[in-house]
Amino acid sequence: MTDEFVLDELLAALEAAQRGEDGYDDAVRVETLCQRTGWSQTRVRARLRELLAAGNIECVRIPYRNISGNLSRVPAYRVIRRDDVK
Numbered sequence: 811m812t813d814e815f816v817l818d819e820l821l822a823a824l825e826a827a828q829r830g831e832d833g834y835d836d837a838v839r840v841e842t843l844c845q846r847t848g849w850s851q852t853r854v855r856a857r858l859r860e861l862l863a864a865g866n867i868e869c870v871r872i873p874y875r876n877i878s879g880n881l882s883r884v885p886a887y888r889v890i891r892r893d894d895v896k
Contacts, residue, residue: 820857821866823847824889837870837886858887866890 823846824838843854861867868890871883 817857817860817866820847820849820854821861821889824867824887836888837872838888839872839874839884839886843887861887 820843823843840851840854840858843849843858844851847854849857858867862869866889867887869885869887872886873881874884875881
């Protein structure tokens, strides 16, 4: 059973964090969501799965430079705006 407030809170954090991370204005990594919400990665991922299943967000891959300096593509999430749906 999911608390609707918790999902709304994560959606709000996603929208607030969508401000130019790694050149992608609308995609946010799990790490950033954890920092913004104070939640664990496990909790954030569980809520993201629910939002994905409900069609509220989508997963994309964005470039990210890791600690060793290598560039790779990592999962990030963005809100699907209803006006974007065709």
